[in-house]
Amino acid sequence: MISMRGVEKHYVSDSPALTEVNVEIEQGEFVFLVGHSGSGKSTFIKLLLREIMPTSGQIIVAGQDLIKLKNWKVPYLRRNIGCVFQDFKLLPNKTSYENVAFALEVIGRSRHVIRTQVPEVLRLVGLEDKMESYPDELSGGEQQRVSIARAFVNRPPLLLADEPTGNLDPATSLGIMSLLNRINKTGTTVLVATHDREMVDSMRKRVIALENGKVIRDQNRGVYGYGD
């Protein structure tokens, strides 16, 4: 699903944000990407979304070679990648239903598809009775669920989550993680960038650890594992 070979990214020439990254992630895996702030997690995610291009190396996501991918084809790549962020990125003037529907609307799905898929995915994330609520009427956890629903409504083969629990309390975080786990069980590859130690340690999934732009550890059923 994801293949990175010899990937380097320099924003300014002297200090690399990522260097010598070689990572293979198979379809259906659940992977944590851990590291301190500034270790290169966000750069990693941005490279996968092709928001930025690597300075050198090869990246293949969902069968697409991102180096060779034409600019106008990038939107079609992103339809295969669901995205969840720390700040939810919901539109405040739209209800939960409309926020999720918007994602389908703008990629040209028919009204019929929208009317059947949106309630279904909102039920999956447990918000069937909050469909008409606006983001400011929802708790942080609920907002993140809407955002996950939006990322997943198109049934992408890959789901990227950048600090999805960064703004949430531990109990709520647990709920979000188990939701991501459930999505993973449907066959979707899930990559979660986080520095939530307890979460990583309790879930015992594959962990890729970054430090100063280098992969320092890649282990199955791993733990957060920094000394501090």
Next chain:
Amino acid sequence: MATNVGYFVRESVTNFQRNWVMSLGAVITIYLSLLLVGISIATGIIVSDIVQSVEDKVTIQIFLKDGAAEEDVQALQAFIDSDPQVDTINYTSKDEALEQFREQMKESPEILEQIEENPLPASLDVTLLDPREVQTTVDKIKASELFLAVADRPDDPEASLKYGQQVVEKLFAFTRVVRIVEIVFISMLAVVSLIFINNTIRLAIYARRKEVGIMRLVGASNWFIRTPFLMEGVIQALIGALLAILSIVGLQALILPQLQETLPFLAVSISSTALVQLSLILVGAGIIIGLAGSGFALRRYLKV
């Protein structure tokens, strides 16, 4: 696709409502620019009609000296007639000239009373097939010995020949200057309109940056993101164009009859076909300005 069109229209209208002050500014600048473009085109049409009607009246008058020998006059007449450009030649005698003069001046009898003997020369009046070629024929006549033999003032051949070309030429020179001034002015206005549309679309992009970000994230195609903004620019331009067309139609209905009244001898009018063409030009120019202005803003401020 049907849902898409609905979506685009909805988005553009919402944006228009959201930044209506800026949109209004853009609409007004486009309106004024296109109004001036339209007025100048309409004026151009009227002026060229007038020039045409003046041209049609172009005749060469050759004044003959008193007591010119009849065979000399006939020889000149035959010489002129041999020119393929010449349509007709008429001889006007001194008496006929006076008669015509009396006819023109009957409003002011005091001038007529002053006339004791006939001061007017006889003349040959030449009309041409193509009035624009008048200069060639005039040169040919001037160079001819036959002409000098009978001319009213052989010492000054210029004064013995009168033709409307001087008038037409002056008219042309005048309209040429007017046209250059107009083009400069209109280009400046077009630039101002472009800047205004550019600014409005920039604001629209800024107001919707969150939505645009999400659209990019979930994989909306670039054209899907751009189209509402482009349409907004075009809608603004079209409204401006419509207002300009209405104003021009109104102006011509208001001003032309009065102009016709003060200048009854000139054909001051615009045909309805010309008006339709004018409208199409304005709408076309509006769409181009709208697309260019918003396209420029999209390139600079919306990296998709």
